[in-house]
Structure formats: structure tokens, C-alpha cells
Amino acid sequence: MKHRITYFLHDPSEFDISQIEVKSDALSVDSLDAAKEHRITLGLSELPPELRRALSECYELHLRWTRPTPYYHVSPLLSRSSSGMHLFYTPQLGSSQNFFCSAFKQIFGDDLKCINPATTFTNVSILSERFATGASQQYHTMLSSLAELITYLSHKVCKGRDYACIKQMQSLSSAAYLDIDYDTISHALTFTAFWDSAPSSHGWTDKHSQLGPTHQTEVGILNSETPTEPEELKLGGFLTVIGEDDHPSPTLFAFPSRHQPLPQSSELDYRTAFRDPTGLHPVLQLIFPSSQLESPGESCALHTYLTLPSYLFIDKYQLSDPLFLASQNLVALHSIAGETDLEAPDWIIKTWGSAALLELSTSISTSASADEELTVSIPLHLRYLSPSNATLGQIQVPVPWPIVFWACVADEGTKMNVNPFDRVNLGYDGLFGPRTMFYHVPTAPTKILVQHVRVPILNLDDAQYVEIGTVFAIALGSLWVLWKLLRVWTGGYHENVSKKTQ
Amino acid sequence: MPLLSSPRTVFTLALLLRLVLLLYGTLQDAFSPLKYTDIDYYVFTDAARFLAHGHSPYTRDTYRYTPLLAWLLYPTSWPGAFWFASGKVLFALCDVLAGWLIYAILRGGGGGSREGSGNGMDETRAIRFASLWLLNPMVAQISTRGSSEGLLCVNVVALLWAVLARRTRVAGVLLGLAVHLKIYPFIYGASILWYLDERTTSGDNSAGKEKKKKGQKTGPMTGVLTFCNRARIEFAIYAAATFLLLSGAMAALYGREFVQHTYLYHLTRIDHRHNFSPYNTLLHITSSASASASPTTHSKPPIRLESLAFIPQLLLSTLLIPLILAKRDLASTMLAQTFAFVTFNKVCTSQYFLWYLVFLPFYLPRSTLLARPRLGLSVAACWVAAQVWWLQQGYQLEFLGRSTFATGLWWSGIAFYFVNVWVLGIVVADIGRGGAVLTWKQKE
Numbered sequence: 001m002k003h004r005i006t007y008f009l010h011d012p013s014e015f016d017i018s019q020i021e022v023k024s025d026a027l028s029v030d031s032l033d034a035a036k037e038h039r040i041t042l043g044l045s046e047l048p049p050e051l052r053r054a055l056s057e058c059y060e061l062h063l064r065w066t067r068p069t070p071y072y073h074v075s076p077l078l079s080r081s082s083s084g085m086h087l088f089y090t091p092q093l094g095s096s097q098n099f100f101c102s103a104f105k106q107i108f109g110d111d112l113k114c115i116n117p118a119t120t121f122t123n124v125s126i127l128s129e130r131f132a133t134g135a136s137q138q139y140h141t142m143l144s145s146l147a148e149l150i151t152y153l154s155h156k157v158c159k160g161r162d163y164a165c166i167k168q169m170q171s172l173s174s175a176a177y178l179d180i181d182y183d184t185i186s187h188a189l190t191f192t193a194f195w196d197s198a199p200s201s202h203g204w205t206d207k208h209s210q211l212g213p214t215h216q217t218e219v220g221i222l223n224s225e226t227p228t229e230p231e232e233l234k235l236g237g238f239l240t241v242i243g244e245d246d247h248p249s250p251t252l253f254a255f256p257s258r259h260q261p262l263p264q265s266s267e268l269d270y271r272t273a274f275r276d277p278t279g280l281h282p283v284l285q286l287i288f289p290s291s292q293l294e295s296p297g298e299s300c301a302l303h304t305y306l307t308l309p310s311y312l313f314i315d316k317y318q319l320s321d322p323l324f325l326a327s328q329n330l331v332a333l334h335s336i337a338g339e340t341d342l343e344a345p346d347w348i349i350k351t352w353g354s355a356a357l358l359e360l361s362t363s364i365s366t367s368a369s370a371d372e373e374l375t376v377s378i379p380l381h382l383r384y385l386s387p388s389n390a391t392l393g394q395i396q397v398p399v400p401w402p403i404v405f406w407a408c409v410a411d412e413g414t415k416m417n418v419n420p421f422d423r424v425n426l427g428y429d430g431l432f433g434p435r436t437m438f439y440h441v442p443t444a445p446t447k448i449l450v451q452h453v454r455v456p457i458l459n460l461d462d463a464q465y466v467e468i469g470t471v472f473a474i475a476l477g478s479l480w481v482l483w484k485l486l487r488v489w490t491g492g493y494h495e496n497v498s499k500k501t502q
Numbered sequence: 503m504p505l506l507s508s509p510r511t512v513f514t515l516a517l518l519l520r521l522v523l524l525l526y527g528t529l530q531d532a533f534s535p536l537k538y539t540d541i542d543y544y545v546f547t548d549a550a551r552f553l554a555h556g557h558s559p560y561t562r563d564t565y566r567y568t569p570l571l572a573w574l575l576y577p578t579s580w581p582g583a584f585w586f587a588s589g590k591v592l593f594a595l596c597d598v599l600a601g602w603l604i605y606a607i608l609r610g611g612g613g614g615s616r617e618g619s620g621n622g623m624d625e626t627r628a629i630r631f632a633s634l635w636l637l638n639p640m641v642a643q644i645s646t647r648g649s650s651e652g653l654l655c656v657n658v659v660a661l662l663w664a665v666l667a668r669r670t671r672v673a674g675v676l677l678g679l680a681v682h683l684k685i686y687p688f689i690y691g692a693s694i695l696w697y698l699d700e701r702t703t704s705g706d707n708s709a710g711k712e713k714k715k716k717g718q719k720t721g722p723m724t725g726v727l728t729f730c731n732r733a734r735i736e737f738a739i740y741a742a743a744t745f746l747l748l749s750g751a752m753a754a755l756y757g758r759e760f761v762q763h764t765y766l767y768h769l770t771r772i773d774h775r776h777n778f779s780p781y782n783t784l785l786h787i788t789s790s791a792s793a794s795a796s797p798t799t800h801s802k803p804p805i806r807l808e809s810l811a812f813i814p815q816l817l818l819s820t821l822l823i824p825l826i827l828a829k830r831d832l833a834s835t836m837l838a839q840t841f842a843f844v845t846f847n848k849v850c851t852s853q854y855f856l857w858y859l860v861f862l863p864f865y866l867p868r869s870t871l872l873a874r875p876r877l878g879l880s881v882a883a884c885w886v887a888a889q890v891w892w893l894q895q896g897y898q899l900e901f902l903g904r905s906t907f908a909t910g911l912w913w914s915g916i917a918f919y920f921v922n923v924w925v926l927g928i929v930v931a932d933i934g935r936g937g938a939v940l941t942w943k944q945k946e
Contacts, residue, residue: 279901317544317563327535342564345774347790384774386790393905456905458786463908470784473916474846477780477923478814481842482822484927488934489826 001215002041005208006421007034008074009223009237010197020221020238020248025210027219027242032204034221035074037421039192047189048156054103055182055189057117059090060135062425063180068144068400068450070443071176071196075224076233079259079423080440081177082307082400083449085143088124088135088425091117092184109148112141113310119350122338124430134430138337139352140307142398142450146172174199179423210243217242225252231410231437233257233419258416259423260296260439262406268292271444272401272451280382282312282453286360286404288441290374293362296439300408301331302360304376305428310339310353311346311397311455312380319358319379328377331359335431345384357431360404378402387458394456401449406439407432506633507626509605516601516636520594523646528587539590543648546571546589547578554579560759566767568682569752569760571650593645597652601636603659604863605629607666607833623867631863644856651853654684655860661687662833662861665694670733674740681741682748685768686857689839691741693824697832698733771849776896776911778850780919781811783912785848815846827933833864834933841929845922868936870928881925888918 009015010033021028044052055061068083085108091097101114114120121137150169158165172178172193179192198204208219222237232255238248262268268288275283286304293302308314319325319333338354360376385395405428414435416422429438443449487493506512527538549559549572559565559572575589608631610622622628635641645652657680664673673694680687752760772789776782819842827835840858844850871878895910 277902279903280899281901317541317548321535321537323533324535324537340563343775345772345790348772384786384790387787387907393907394903454903456899456903456907458783458907459905460787460908463783463787463912466783466787466908466912469912469916470780473780473919474811474814477919478818478846480923481818481926481930484930484934485818485822485826488830488930493931493934 001043001046001211002039003208003211003215003217004037004039004041004220005206005218006037006039006220006222007032007204008037008077009034009221010074012223015221015223017238017248020240022240022242022245022247024246025243026207027217027240028205028207029219029221030205031202032198032206032221034204035072035077035197036195036204037077037192038194039190042189042191044187044189050099050103050106054099057092057095057097057100058182058184059092060088060183061090061181062088062135063178064088064426065143065146065178067176068142068448070446070449073261073440073442074196075261076235076255076257076259076419076421077194077423078257078261078440079426079438080403080405081426082305082403083142083144084307084400085139085141086307086427087121087137087139088427088430089117089121089137089139090135091137107149107152108143112143113352114139115350120352122351122354124427125335125337126430135425138355138427140309140355141352142309142400144450146175146178149178171195171199181425208242220251221248222251225254227254229254229256231256231260231414233260255419256410256414256416257419257422258429258437260437262439262441263296266292266294266296268294269442269444270404271446274451274453275377278453280456282380282382284378284380284399284402284451286376286378286402288374288376290372293374295362296406297408300406300439302362302404302441303334303407303428304358304360304378304402304404305431306356306358306378306402307400307427308338308353308356308380309397309399310349310351311383311385312399312453313340313342313354313383314356315342315379315381316340317342326361328379329361329374330376330378331361333358342381345386347384347386349383355427357428382453382455385455385457387460387463389460391457391459393459393462394454396452397455398450398452401443401451403428404441406441408437408439409433410435410437506630506637509625509629512629512633512636513598513602516598516642519637519639519642520598520646523642524587524590524594527590527646528583532583538647540644540647540649542650543589546575546648546650547586550575550589551579558756558759560756560763566763567650568748568764569756570682570748571653574653590646590648593648593650593652594642596656597641597645598636600652600656600659600860601632603656603663604635604860605632607659607663608632608863608867627867631867634863634866635860638859641856641859644853649853651856654680654687655856657683658687658690658836658857659860661690661694662836662864665697665737665832668733670698670737671740674737674742675744677737677741678744678746678748681745682752685765686840686843689819689824689843690836691738692820693828693832693835693839694737695734696824696828697835698737699729699731699829773849776899776907778852778892778915778918779848780846780915781848782915783908786907811846811848815843818846819843823930827930831864831933831936833861834868834929834936837861837865838926838929838933841922841926845919845926865929865932869932870935871932877928881921881928884921885918885925888914888921892918 007029014033019030019032021030044055047055064081064086066081066083073080097117101116101120104114105112117137121139124134124136124138126134150172153169154160154166158169174195175193176196177194179190181190182188208217210217218239218241220237220239222235225234225236227234234252234254236252237250239251240248270286270288273285273287275285314333314336316333316336319330325331333356335357336354339349339351340354341349358378362374416434429436530536530538545562545565546567548562549565552561553559553569553572554576559569565572574592577585578589605628608623608628609625623631657676661673661676661680664676677687677691677694772785773779773782774786774789819839823835823838823842827838837858840861844854844857847854866872871881892911892914895906895914898904899906899911
């Protein structure tokens with residue numbers, strides 16, 4: 001087991017070295033105002049049996065969970081992912097795939113839509129063959145909290161007794177995101193949790209102990225420095241390996257980063273909305289302040305990556321006409337993967353949904369510049385949802401805010417993977433080449449990064465007469481036509497006609 | 503309307519109307535994000551493009567037609583706006599040809615009969631009724647937007663023409679082709695088979711009736727033998743052979759995909775999306791109830807009533823209407839069959855209206871709807887009112903997101919169904935009254 005704990009100071013000027021205390025077997029921090037990343041690397045033998053069994057079916061697995069409420073993005077952890085849980089998965093060749101979903105549901109919640117990976121997961125579209133790290137299958141669910149995972153871990157890992165352990169697990173409830181990574185080559189499972197700030201207003205007061213001779217624990221207290229190269233990020237601060245170092249060792253290092261902030265001068269952000277009325281064809285809008293739409297580089301293009309639950313879908317054929325795309329301020333639909341059936345109702349869809357990458361237009365027409373906002377419209381379509389009782393003929397369904405970024409090409413020879421805080425397998429990164437940099441556009445201030453759309457559904461309480469009514473109508477109509485036919489057959493109309501003509 | 507009394511004028515106008523719509527459509531497509539071209543046409547042309555690149559046309563999602571259609575539209579895969587529109591030109595020409603066949607049938611000579619040899623109409627009257635199709639803006643719009651229904655309509659009218667002209671082999675081939683293109687024309691098989699008896703073969707009305715009476719007196723074997731006359735056997739063999747040959751060839755070329763998308767899909771589809779069918783809401787409820795295993799939702803009805811829906815539909819359209827009406831007036835019987843098939847179908851969209859519209863010019867001349875204008879106008883008003891009601895409910899659902907499923911949509915769908923049943927009753931009665939308006943005598 002290995003722990004790597006990194007604090008990213010919010011305000012270095014308020015930091016004092018006395019806030020760190022290093023002992024021979026422990027490190028304590030006191031009231032540290034910082035974001036925190038905690039990475040735990042586990043060997044397979046350290047895992048509960050059902051997890052081992054489920055992982056034996058995986059070739060690689062990358063789980064990315066992001067909370068629905070916005071959080072503060074700190075350098076170098078600048079990547080973004082839409083809220084909910086994303087899974088990127090490559091099955092082990094020849095394995096049965098029988099245990100994955102049951103273990104997954106046991107850990108994250110019984111009501112998740114997961115039959116088995118072959119049925120529920122969708123294939124990732126491969127646009128860039130050169131990008132070797134991409135998983136082959138994808139899954140997403142609107143999981144808004146990790147409560148089930150915390151219960152599972154408290155029970156399985158802490159055995160329900162170890163109070164310190166339970167407390168540590170419960171700290172996950174305030175995490176901004178959680179990554180879980182596994183691959184057969186390293187045979188290790190990595191948990192990475194991130195908190196944008198301490199749950200209490202007094203900052204972090206933690207004690208990290210050396211857990212045993214085979215367990216390494218490294219603690220870093222870092223802050224972001226101004227980089228010298230445009231593609232790089234720079235960090236300075238202190239690193240300590242508990243049990244090895246008797247004092248924090250100062251450090252300063254720089255590395256190229258795949259994920260980048262917008263230039264400091266930029267005030268670009270975006271918000272989302274559904275155009276009213278939504279009907280069965282809701283239009284998702286991304287709204288930008290048009291004056292801020294300035295590209296961070298020459299090779300850059302503005303993109304959005306959408307994750308759509310199964311009840312919403314994109315019609316790729318509708319998004320193929322350049323005139324139509326331009327009228328929506330779109331450039332192109334570069335990729336669509338997952339459930340794209342244009343007709344099926346939601347109740348027969350077995351996959352989780354679909355993911356799409358769209359390029360956005362940043363050219364501001366003269367008429368739009370007047371209202372100072374650029375609205376990009378993404379036409380979506382709703383599937384029919386199951387009829388139900390006890391609704392007033394409509395329900396609200398959630399869709400996570402898509403993420404928006406400028407994708408730019410980095411210089412030849414840039415090695416992104418030397419970044420110790422690199423984050424890959426986010427869905428969209430696999431759709432670009434390995435030398436792509438993502439300048440993430442922040443979201444406008446909002447309470448929650450989930451948009452709801454109203455879906456009309458058939459209210460069964462209103463429909464009690466439908467079955468009997470339809471049968472009655474069909475019977476009545478059939479009998480009427482039969483009666484007319486009978487009269488023809490018996491010559492009834494001929495007599496009528498001859499009587500009249502007489 | 504002296505303007506519409508000359509066939510030359512009407513056909514020129516019909517062609518001109520389609521040409522204008524084609525040009526207008528090309529312009530709208532080029533300059534507006536809202537397309538004139540029908541979504542289906544993009545499906546056909548995408549499929550043709552896949553074909554041109556050596557792929558299966560079924561590579562295109564929602565292509566549910568015979569590969570023959572994609573082959574027919576092969577030129578649309580060539581570059582340029584003209585070639586792209588060539589399929590629409592074909593569809594438009596097809597529906598003008600359908601109009602010409604309607605006119606020819608109404609004239610009663612297949613275009614070449616001697617004056618007075620049949621019950622044909624005079625030129626002016628015939629062209630006026632044919633104008634119902636030829637100058638119908640809905641028809642012209644549907645074909646110029648690129649819907650393939652025009653192709654089917656010319657096929658079906660040609661089938662009628664061939665039967666009336668006693669070209670039973672040609673008729674068989676046309677029926678086989680029509681069923682291959684779209685399944686529903688199989689219903690015409692029944693009425694044509696029944697129609698092709700000795701009476702219509704000999705062209706003598708009274709003799710036919712006597713023979714029929716004689717046939718009843720003799721044993722059942724003789725009855726079967728009399729029924730299996732040469733025309734019927736030829737027609738059946740040519741129809742079956744054409745259908746099997748075409749479908750067999752397509753199955754050999756495209757395998758499971760062809761069978762699945764062209765035929766099985768139509769048998770297994772759920773048809774849950776709102777449409778004009780009276781069954782629509784019921785199907786919506788039952789399909790979701792049977793899909794969800796959860797016991798808390800709607801309890802499944804003991805018998806799946808909707809699976810019995812084919813009984814009234816097929817009983818009327820393939821058995822009773824042909825048997826009782828076909829020998830009186832084949833063209834109007836085919837109208838009644840189509841009307842019954844569409845009215846009692848589990849799914850119904852506005853393109854289906856074209857299927858019976860093509861037969862309207864044969865029926866209307868002797869219908870009470872024209873003889874009694876007040877009745878005709880009431881029927882038309884009710885039909886339009888029910889449509890408007892349904893469309894308004896559909897709009898509320900589709901665009902405003904209001905749940906009109908079980909309330910407005912169901913009621914308006916049922917109302918529309920009853921209007922259709924009413925019309926069907928009138929058509930049946932009219933055929934019963936009218937008799938053999940379009941039975942041609944054999945040329946001497």
C-alpha cells in the first residue's frame with residue numbers, strides 16, 4: 001500500500017512552515033488552507049475477494065466520479081469532467097463478465113443500470129489510433145453521492161470497527177472527485193480523491209502516520225508558481241516521505257501539462273439552459289459572453305463534450321448539414337458513441353446512453369454581438385419514458401452540464417506523461433491526439449452542474465379507460481363496417497336504389 | 503372549369519407544379535437550415551451512397567426498404583445538386599405517370615380502347631377526376647420532397663390497369679413487385695383473385711351471374727375447379743414468382759439484414775410514438791408494461807389485446823371486402839380495402855393517406871359524397887376537424903411537452919378512427935349500390 005497526499009495551498013502568503021510537524025513515524029499539518037489530493041495504491045492481494053474477482057474480468061478500468069456541485073479548480077489539477085460517474089473499461093479477453101456488474105452495484109448502489117458490461121456499456125469511438133491508452137468501453141451514470149461506496153468501504157475495509165479508518169472513508173463524502181484506476185500490467189488499484197478545500201473552515205488538520213514497513217506514505221505541500229514555458233505548470237513547496245525524512249525537503253519543479261487554465265486575462269465562462277418550451281425535442285444551449293471568446297492559441301478550436309443519459313439522444317444525421325450546424329453556432333459533430341437509436345423508447349434501451357464531441361463556432365455574427373452573448377444550440381431528442389401512476393403527466397430528468405474546452409496542438413516532443421498529476425481517460429482526451437492540450441472553460445457561477453428537462457409521460461391514472469375504450473371502439477367500428485357489408489351482400493342497397501328510382 | 507377540361511393542360515400543369523416545387527425545394531435546401539427535402543430522402547440517398555461505395559444500404563440507420571430502392575436511386579450518389587435531386591425527379595415522374603394511368607383507366611381503354619367499348623368516361627370528366635391526383639398539391643409535395651410513396655402508387659395503379667386490361671401476367675408481376683416494395687399491397691391479391699372470374703374474363707355480366715348460379719348447384723369439386731381458372735392461376739403464379747424471385751435475390755445479396763430491416767422489423771416494431779392509429783395509446787402502455795419487469799408498474803393485461811388487432815384489420819381488408827365487393831367494382835374495392843387496412847392498422851401516419859388517395863378518382867364519380875354534396879362536405883369537414891384536433895394535441899405533446907397521451911391524443915385518435923369508419927361504411931354502401939362502373943368489356 002502506498003499513500004501520496006498532496007496539499008495545494010490556496011494562498012501561499014498565509015502559509016507558515018510551523019504548520020507542518022514531522023516526527024519519525026508521522027507528519028501532522030495544522031489548519032492548512034489548501035486543496036488536497038489523496039492517492040492510495042493497493043496491490044490486488046489487499047482487496048476484498050469480490051473486488052478481486054470483478055477486477056479479474058478487467059483488462060483496464062478507469063472510474064471518474066465528479067460531484068454535481070461545482071468546485072474550485074486548482075493548478076495542476078485542471079482537468080474537467082461532467083458530473084456523475086464515468087467508467088472507461090476494457091474487458092479481459094475471454095473472461096465471462098459475470099461478476100463486474102454485481103460487484104459494481106454492490107459497491108456503488110443497487111439501483112444503477114448495469115446488466116453486464118457487454119450489454120450496458122458502449123464502445124468508445126476511436127478517432128486517433130495513435131492514442132494508446134484509451135479504453136474500449138464506456139459507461140456513465142448520474143451518481144450524485146458516494147454514500148454507498150463509503151458504506152461499502154467502512155464495512156469491508158474498516159470492518160466496521162476501526163474508527164479512524166471509518167472517519168477517513170467518510171471524508172470521501174466531501175470529495176470533489178474520485179478516480180479509481182486499475183490495469184492488468186501494473187496489477188495495482190489506485191484511488192485518487194480530491195478535495196478543493198477542507199470540509200471545515202479552519203482548514204486541514206491531519207495526522208499521517210507510517211502504516212508499516214511495506215507501506216510508503218509521501219506528503220507534499222505545494223503551491224503553484226508562475227511557469228516559464230507556456231505549456232508548462234510549475235510547483236514549489238515541500239515533500240516528505242514519512243519514516244525516511246526528518247524534515248520537509250524544499251522542492252521546485254516544472255512539467256508540461258495536458259490540462260491548462262485559460263489565460264489569466266480571460267473571463268470566459270459558460271452556462272447551460274434548455275430553450276423553452278422543451279417538448280420532445282429539447283435544445284441544450286451553451287451561452288458564452290461573446291467578447292471573451294478569444295482563442296488561447298492559433299491551433300485551437302472550441303469543443304464541447306456531452307454525456308447524455310439514455311433518455312436523451314443526438315440525431316447525427318440532423319447534425320450533418322453545414323447550414324443547419326452554422327445556424328446553431330456549431331461547426332461539426334466530431335464523434336458520437338453509444339446509444340444512437342433514433343426510434344426506440346427508453347424502456348427497451350439497455351445501454352447507459354451516449355457521448356458526443358462537438359466543435360463550436362466562435363465567429364460572432366453582427367446581429368448576435370448586440371446582446372453580447374453567443375448561444376450555441378445543441379438539438380437533442382427525448383425518448384418516450386415508461387408511463388406511470390402518481391405523476392402529473394411529467395417528470396424531470398437530469399442531464400449533466402457538458403464540459404467546454406479549447407483543444408490545441410502542443411509543440412512536437414512535448415511529453416505530457418512526465419506530469420506527476422497527469423489525468424487521462426476522461427472520455428474526450430482519447431478523441432484527440434496525445435499532444436493535445438485542453439484549455440478548460442470554467443462554468444459560470446451556479447449551484448449545481450446538472451440541468452433538468454421536463455419529460456411528458458403518459459399518466460396511467462388518466463388512462464384507465466384506454467384499454468377498454470380502444471377495444472370498444474374497434475369492435476363498434478368493425479361491426480358498423482360488417483353491417484354495411486352484410487347489407488351489400490344481401491342486396492339491401494340495390495332494393496333501396498330501385499325503390500328510389502321507381 | 504374550362505381550363506381543366508383538356509388533358510394536355512392538366513398534364514402540363516401537373517409537370518409544371520412538380521418542376522416549380524423541385525426548384526423551390528433545391529433553393530430552400532441550399533439557403534435555409536430548414537430543409538424542404540424529406541428526412542426519408544436523406545435516408546434513401548445515404549443508403550445509395552453506401553451502395554455506391556460497395557457497402558450494404560442497411561449501413562444507414564433506419565433504412566427499412568428493399569435494396570432495390572437504393573439501387574434505383576444510385577444516380578443520387580453522383581456529385582452535384584442535379585444528381586442529388588434525380589431521385590425526386592423520378593418520384594415526381596412516377597406520380598405523374600400514376601395520374602396518366604388513372605386517366606387512362608377512367609377513360610376505359612387503357613389509352614387505346616375504341617369509343618363506346620367500355621364504361622369509360624368522356625375526356626373532360628376523366629381528366630377532372632384524374633386532376634384530384636395530378637394537381638393535388640399534397641401529392642406533388644410528397645413526391646418532390648423525396649418520399650418514395652409515388653413509386654408505390656404508380657405500381658399499384660399500374661396493377662389495377664393491368665387487371666382491368668386483362669393482362670393477368672403483367673398484373674401478377676406488378677403485384678409481386680408492389681409487395682416486395684412495401685408489404686401492404688398483398689391485400690389487393692385477394693380482391694384481384696376474386697375479381698378474375700369467368701364473368702370478367704368473358705366480359706358478359708349476365709352470363710357470369712348464370713354461371714355462378716350453376717356453379718352453386720354442382721359439387722364442391724367443380725366449384726374449386728371453376729374458381730381455379732386460367733387467369734387466376736397465371737396471376738397467382740406470376741405474383742408469387744416475382745415476389746419470391748426479388749426477395750430471394752435480395753436475401754441472397756444482403757442476407758439477414760434485408761429480411762430483418764425490410765420485413766421482420768415491420769412485424770416486431772413497437773410503434774410507441776404517437777400516430778393516428780386508434781391503437782396507439784394502448785400500444786404505448788402495453789409495450790412499456792411488458793418491457794418493465796417491475797411489478798409496481800401497470801399490471802399486464804391477461805390477454806395481449808393488441809396482438810389480436812390484426813383480426814378486424816385483415817378480416818375486413820383481405821377477406822370480406824374483396825369477397826363481397828371486388829366483382830362489383832374492383833377499383834373502388836381496392837380503395838375500400840386500403841381504407842380499411844389503414845384505418846384499422848396499428849400504426850398510421852399521413853403518408854398512408856396517399857395509399858388510398860390514388861384510388862379516389864375511381865370511386866368519387868359514382869359516390870354519394872358527390873351526389874349529395876351536403877353529406878360529402880360534412881364528411882370532409884369531420885375528417886379535417888378530427889385531423890386538426892389530433893394535430894393540435896400532437897403539437898402540444900411534441901413541442902410544448904404537455905402530456906396529452908392518454909387524454910387528447912387518444913380521444914382525437916378515436917374520433918379520427920370513427921370518421922374513417924363512417925367514410926368506409928359510405929364507400930362500402932356505394933359500391934353495393936353502384937355496381938360495375940369500371941368493369942371493362944373484353945375487346946371484340
